[in-house]
Amino acid sequence: MNKRKQLGVAAVELAIILMPMLILCFGITELGRALYYYNGLVKATRGSVRFLTAQDPASPPSGETVDSIRLKARSLAVCGAQTCSDNDMPLVPGLTLAQVSVCDKLACPATHANVATGQGGVDLVSVTIGGTGAAAYNFTSLASWVVPHFSFAPVSTTMASQFF
Helix, strand or coil: CCHHHHCCHHHHHHHHHHHHHHHHHHHHHHHHHHHHHHHHHHHHHHHHHHHHHCCCCCCCCCCCCHHHHHHHHHHHHHHCCCCCCCCCCCCCCCCCHHHEEEECCCCCHHHHCCEEECCEEECEEEEEECCCHHHCCEECCCCCCCCCCEECCCEEEEEECCCC
């Protein structure tokens, strides 16, 4: 073979393989980022529902109301503190109080009050992030040409209340 005919072959091979490699690289990165956000949403609901299990919605502490306890739980899910200020960053980018809902034996009596188990009944508390419409948590991809923008399905954690 003539050496002149081989000039530029490596550049052509690189050009052929570069686009699939870039798509693969950006795709793995974006899917990893989406998984990281999802993990943050799961941990946010767990921390919030853990707080709620120690609260009795039927008799809140003095100076508290059921709504103020629920607001604290929603704030825990959003910013990791019982009160969120404008300076607090959300635990997961783009998460707002409007996207977090709380169910307890007073808010959802049909599904959370005196739920039968094999050993009797328990009261449940749930924290859900996301839903449909404005309440949905939307993932905004940085490389939408590889991984498009999408909405997470609702992320929910349910635990038994300590007060039943």
